[in-house]
Amino acid sequence: MKRFVLSAVLVFASAGCAARSSAPATAPAATTATHENLHAVLWMQTALEFEASAIQAYRLAQLQLDAALADPGWTAAIEQQGDASKLPPAVIVDVDETVLDNSYYQARLIRDNGVFASDTWDSWVAEGRATAVPGALEFSREAAKKGVTVFYVSNRTANLEEPTRRNLAGLGFPLGDGVDTVLVRGERPEWSASGKGPRRAFIARNYRILMLIGDDLGDFVVDAAGTPAERQSRAAAQSDWWGRRWIMIPNPTYGSWERAIVGGAKDPVAARRAALKYQSPDR
Ligand SMILES: [Mg+2]
Numbered sequence: 001m002k003r004f005v006l007s008a009v010l011v012f013a014s015a016g017c018a019a020r021s022s023a024p025a026t027a028p029a030a031t032t033a034t035h036e037n038l039h040a041v042l043w044m045q046t047a048l049e050f051e052a053s054a055i056q057a058y059r060l061a062q063l064q065l066d067a068a069l070a071d072p073g074w075t076a077a078i079e080q081q082g083d084a085s086k087l088p089p090a091v092i093v094d095v096d097e098t099v100l101d102n103s104y105y106q107a108r109l110i111r112d113n114g115v116f117a118s119d120t121w122d123s124w125v126a127e128g129r130a131t132a133v134p135g136a137l138e139f140s141r142e143a144a145k146k147g148v149t150v151f152y153v154s155n156r157t158a159n160l161e162e163p164t165r166r167n168l169a170g171l172g173f174p175l176g177d178g179v180d181t182v183l184v185r186g187e188r189p190e191w192s193a194s195g196k197g198p199r200r201a202f203i204a205r206n207y208r209i210l211m212l213i214g215d216d217l218g219d220f221v222v223d224a225a226g227t228p229a230e231r232q233s234r235a236a237a238q239s240d241w242w243g244r245r246w247i248m249i250p251n252p253t254y255g256s257w258e259r260a261i262v263g264g265a266k267d268p269v270a271a272r273r274a275a276l277k278y279q280s281p282d283r
Helices: 002-022 038-046 048-070 103-111 118-127 136-145 158-171 197-204 228-234 236-241 256-262 268-274
Strands: 089-093 149-157 182-185 208-214 246-248
Touching: 038 048, 038 103, 048 089, 048 136, 048 208, 048 246, 089 136, 089 197, 103 118, 118 158, 136 149, 149 158, 149 197, 158 182, 182 197, 197 208, 228 236, 228 256, 256 268
Parallel strands: 089 149, 089 208, 149 182, 208 246
Antiparallel strands: none
């Protein structure tokens, strides 16, 4: 009996080997599949190091808010024109991966070996299950308490404005009394592009913008596209503003930083590897 079991195991084992070696080289089985975003999403979801980074960014923002309120000449927006000293104060925050954590959507893509698509994204947003990025709620409430209007400027599309507002309200984010503070892409014809400059300019007409908070260069400058070197130059004139008027939340999972490397590449993995730096003496 024992011998039979053993030979049966051997037969099955070798059958398995034969099957594996003759299998076509297609996508690996789901349980062993790797996903380009696995490591980054794990860091955002499980590392105390991410949580602490976000909290310290928002605490720094709270400190700077007092300095900004006390200085009537202070503005954080390139788009602010003329004398803004008499205008009521506002801050502009981005939504995704700045105040709302969508890492759960990213985790689903990893589980399903999928990529971003507007249908799956829209249903995730409609669920309203995004949680608050650590520190974001405390900062936003503190700003509102000090009479600072918080504007949420997002590249979510116009059809997602209401579910976005519901998600933010459900978490307790301040949503401006009687003022539309959620400004999404395409909400007005002149806001159809992803660039947020026109929306910042719109806010700057009626408010003094004290601070910008985001997870992407595009949350601060007019154009975040280009090579990594070009992106460096886009914010060079305002380099003094980081940590003072501009606060960046770390997001290793996606963004214009990554499009700068893989955008349009036939082989994204090769493009990523080619962008690595080695500091080799012979190069
Ligand atoms: Mg974002």
